[in-house]
Amino acid sequence: MAEPVLIKGNEAIAEAAIRGGCRFFFGYPITPQNEIPEYMSRRLPEVGGVFLQAESEIAAINMVYGASGAGGRVMTSSSSPGISLKQEGISYIAAAELPCVIVNMVRGGPGLGGIQPAQSDYFQATRGGGHGDYRLIVLGPAGVQEAVNLMMGAFDLAEKYRNPVLILGDGALGQMMEPVVFPDYRGPAPTNKDWVTNGAKGREPRVINTLMLDPDDLYRHNLKLQAKYARISENEVKYEEYMTDDAEWVLVAYGTTARVCKSVVDQIRPEGRKVGVFRPISLWPFPKEPLAKLAGRVKSLLTVEMSMGQMVEDVRLSVNGKVPVHFYGKAGGLIPTRAEIRNKLLEVMGTSKGGDGR
Amino acid sequence: MPKVVFSEDRCKGCELCVTVCPRKIIFIADRMNARGFRPATVTAMDKCNGCTLCARICPDTVIDVYRDAPAAKED
Amino acid sequence: MSLVFTRPKSLSERVTTYCPGCTHGIAHRLVAEVLDELDLREKTIGIAPVGCAVFAYDFFNTDFQQAAHGRAPAVATGIKRVLPESFVFTYQGDGDLAAIGTAEIIHAATRGENISVIFINNAIYGMTSGQMAPTTLVGQKTTTTPGGRDPKKAGYPLCITEMLALAPGAAYVARCSLHNVANIQKSKAAITKAFKMQVENRGFSVVELLSSCPTNWGMTPAQALKWIETDMIPVYPLGVFKDVTQEVAPGGDA
Numbered sequence: 001m002a003e004p005v006l007i008k009g010n011e012a013i014a015e016a017a018i019r020g021g022c023r024f025f026f027g028y029p030i031t032p033q034n035e036i037p038e039y040m041s042r043r044l045p046e047v048g049g050v051f052l053q054a055e056s057e058i059a060a061i062n063m064v065y066g067a068s069g070a071g072g073r074v075m076t077s078s079s080s081p082g083i084s085l086k087q088e089g090i091s092y093i094a095a096a097e098l099p100c101v102i103v104n105m106v107r108g109g110p111g112l113g114g115i116q117p118a119q120s121d122y123f124q125a126t127r128g129g130g131h132g133d134y135r136l137i138v139l140g141p142a143g144v145q146e147a148v149n150l151m152m153g154a155f156d157l158a159e160k161y162r163n164p165v166l167i168l169g170d171g172a173l174g175q176m177m178e179p180v181v182f183p184d185y186r187g188p189a190p191t192n193k194d195w196v197t198n199g200a201k202g203r204e205p206r207v208i209n210t211l212m213l214d215p216d217d218l219y220r221h222n223l224k225l226q227a228k229y230a231r232i233s234e235n236e237v238k239y240e241e242y243m244t245d246d247a248e249w250v251l252v253a254y255g256t257t258a259r260v261c262k263s264v265v266d267q268i269r270p271e272g273r274k275v276g277v278f279r280p281i282s283l284w285p286f287p288k289e290p291l292a293k294l295a296g297r298v299k300s301l302l303t304v305e306m307s308m309g310q311m312v313e314d315v316r317l318s319v320n321g322k323v324p325v326h327f328y329g330k331a332g333g334l335i336p337t338r339a340e341i342r343n344k345l346l347e348v349m350g351t352s353k354g355g356d357g358r
Numbered sequence: 359m360p361k362v363v364f365s366e367d368r369c370k371g372c373e374l375c376v377t378v379c380p381r382k383i384i385f386i387a388d389r390m391n392a393r394g395f396r397p398a399t400v401t402a403m404d405k406c407n408g409c410t411l412c413a414r415i416c417p418d419t420v421i422d423v424y425r426d427a428p429a430a431k432e433d
Numbered sequence: 434m435s436l437v438f439t440r441p442k443s444l445s446e447r448v449t450t451y452c453p454g455c456t457h458g459i460a461h462r463l464v465a466e467v468l469d470e471l472d473l474r475e476k477t478i479g480i481a482p483v484g485c486a487v488f489a490y491d492f493f494n495t496d497f498q499q500a501a502h503g504r505a506p507a508v509a510t511g512i513k514r515v516l517p518e519s520f521v522f523t524y525q526g527d528g529d530l531a532a533i534g535t536a537e538i539i540h541a542a543t544r545g546e547n548i549s550v551i552f553i554n555n556a557i558y559g560m561t562s563g564q565m566a567p568t569t570l571v572g573q574k575t576t577t578t579p580g581g582r583d584p585k586k587a588g589y590p591l592c593i594t595e596m597l598a599l600a601p602g603a604a605y606v607a608r609c610s611l612h613n614v615a616n617i618q619k620s621k622a623a624i625t626k627a628f629k630m631q632v633e634n635r636g637f638s639v640v641e642l643l644s645s646c647p648t649n650w651g652m653t654p655a656q657a658l659k660w661i662e663t664d665m666i667p668v669y670p671l672g673v674f675k676d677v678t679q680e681v682a683p684g685g686d687a
Contacts, residue, residue, distance in 0.1 A: 067511035208499065417458025417462075419444065
């Protein structure tokens with residue numbers, strides 16, 4: 001096992017991408033993820049890859065489209081407003097069934113907002129973001145090591161399903177430094193893709209296309225995409241349960257917020273209160289069934305987010321009225337503190353049959 | 359003797375070939391093709407000199423041009 | 434007797450969806466002829482962005498990617514960076530290149546991206562049925578300038594090709610016309626030079642082709658070609674604006 005290194009989240013994500021086989025990066029500077037393109041600009045040429053700073057986030061996502069269609073293992077990274085710009089391109093990539101990895105280090109919004117961490121792009125990530133019926137595989141790491149592990153597998157995952165994979169981080173994850181053990185470099189990426197446009201030598205020409213004017217054709221294409229999303233939902237759900245075996249109250253949170261929730265549990269358990277954490281790691285596909293099962297045996301759930309309430313809607317859908325679902329959130333770049341979450345939890349415990357507390 | 363062969367079913371009747379023929383031998387036929395256009399055609403083939411102007415202005419590659427000797431000037 | 438003129442191999446057999454007399458058909462054929470003559474068909478990836486010619490992927494016998502509106506030079510960049518030995522060209526209209534795609538075309542030229550751009554300027558938006566383009570002439574009637582383009586409200590026509598010639602990364606920048614056979618042949622010569630620039634890794638190349646839109650101009654195809662000559666050329670002068678392989682005075686012949 002390699003030695004751990006102390007490394008900043010953004011840089012770790014970039015290094016992990018390269019170890020996972022990424023050889024093409026197109027991006028644009030935006031706080032708080034600039035270390036990703038900067039790291040890529042140094043490291044990619046060292047491994048024979050290509051780094052290009054594009055003229056905008058829009059140009060960058062379209063470079064990703066072209067590069068992926070040509071068979072490259074390619075990624076882009078940005079933060080909330082830049083991810084908004086990319087939405088048309090992402091819809092195109094999903095429609096054309098091209099693999100790629102997109103990293104969003106979420107910052108406070110809406111608008112230009114702030115540069116501090118947030119989780120207010122959950123809707124954007126899991127509810128399209130762009131136009132049309134499509135889904136991204138969305139992963140929410142809760143620490144730098146987990147971000148590295150998820151990133152290492154992200155390109156294989158994207159290629160397995162010919163789908164974009166979105167790593168939903170936040171400004172804190174990108175900026176924090178933690179000890180990380182990097183897995184070894186993966187071998188060369190598969191190149192025998194039978195849909196790649198790399199020159200019609202000895203074969204019929206291929207077209208990578210998203211235009212389907214005949215409504216029957218487009219409907220059939222949508223059915224095909226939905227079948228794929230159903231396969232992803234069956235196979236790629238990821239989540240973690242922390243001290244839920246005997247829990248009566250469960251905090252539901254992802255990413256950085258989940259870490260604070262775990263420390264709430266660590267603090268409150270010695271007081272005799274049975275609290276646990278349910279932590280989705282795949283935000284799409286959302287771990288509906290495990291959460292529903294858990295909800296069946298607890299008194300209520302408290303969803304905590306760095307937003308005004310986005311993932312809580314998926315929690316409510318999963319729980320389907322079985323037990324009350326409460327919400328606590330902060331926006332603007334603030335991270336809920338352990339004390340704030342604890343106070344809200346105690347309030348929820350006090351009103352044992354209470355409805356939605358906000 | 360040079361000749362031009364029109365793949366009539368490709369023709370959209372745009373008449374650009376009619377305007378460029380220096381011998382003025384191309385005209386629009388009375389009949390309709392499968393697309394519902396009246397195609398361009400030539401009957402006085404003996405007057406064709408194989409200049410290829412018609413073929414070069416045709417947007418739909420309707421016209422193949424045949425000539426005897428090596429082309430006088432080709433690009 | 435031998436066949437001296439026929440459909441090039443890089444052009445598919447399909448009859449195009451373009452209007453009768455539309456010069457897209459001529460431009461497509463010229464590109465295909467050059468791809469044949471330079472033996473590029475099997476390593477070519479074309480990019481077809483939004484516009485009447487979004488369907489270009491049906492009319493060429495090469496790999497193609499359909500691209501979002503304006504973004505073809507970025508898509509081309511992605512492809513060329515993954516496959517530097519391939520031949521990559523975009524085929525863009527005036528809205529695509531000179532309205533929504535101005536950033537992408539300027540930066541592809543500035544980067545000296547080793548791609549070739551065919552720029553079809555017909556001074557109007559064809560696919561969406563006749564709205565103003567950045568290249569619409571002053572006084573020209575379109576569906577969004579029903580009284581004729583008034584520069585005080587809607588600005589002036591954009592000569593973007595001259596601007597692209599200023600980019601240090603540009604290797605060959607030219608404007609030609611498709612309004613008669615002599616100019617069609619000059620256009621082919623320019624496309625040949627442009628494609629050779631890419632083959633020789635000299636940088637970015639673009640050929641603007643003054644083209645017609647008989648349907649939305651409300652003219653016959655023959656009248657439309659005449660209008661290019663009488664009305665468009667004075668605003669969009671023909672010539673080679675940059676050629677790194679030789680000293681070129683502005684406005685020199687292609």
